[in-house]
Amino acid sequence: MKKTFFISILSLLILISLSFLYLKNSEQKKITSYKEFEKVLTQKDEQAFIFIGRPSCDYCVVLKPLFYKAIQQTKFKGYELNTDSIKNKTDREKLEKLFAKLNIDSVPIIISNENPEKRYTGDSKLEKIVQFMEEKNHE
Structure with a gap:
């Protein structure tokens, strides 16, 4: 149970980090x-x-x-x-x-x-x- 919870939290953090990087990169491209x-x-x-x-x-x-x-x-x-x-x-x-x-x-x-x-x-x-x-x- 703890292992599943840990993996879920870790996956969520990775997803949030990738989303942030994507948004940051696309914002840099706005004129x-x-x-x-x-x-x-x-x-x-x-x-x-x-x-x-x-x-x-x-x-x-x-x-x-x-x-x-x-x-x-x-x-x-x-x-x-x-x-x-x-x-x-x-x-x-x-x-x-x-x-x-x-x-x-x-x-x-x-x-x-x-x-x-x-x-x-x-x-x-x-x-x-x-x-x-x-x-x-x-x-």
Whole structure:
């Protein structure tokens, strides 16, 4: 009885620890300013993908978890820009100008730092997102 209790507690602690690590890692990948967004876009040493969306967008809510699953499958770096989280007026204005330059006029959208002109705005299907990411890797 004591052995079962001990194993249950140990399993629970391991699960909580792994959950904490997962959340910590995904929080580090959230872009919260224009400067961070620009840094990710100009970082050319490693390919990364950026999910741009907002919580008030139903399509974004559906696509976001698929984006993270695709990132896990492909092992690329993944970042998230919640457009509603950019509160600084100057940052918002700079983002709007950059979005206009990149022809980003709606969300959700997934772009690559290697070529932000090419983007994924298609189906909410994991296989298609993975295919998009892997195709970018070969260009």
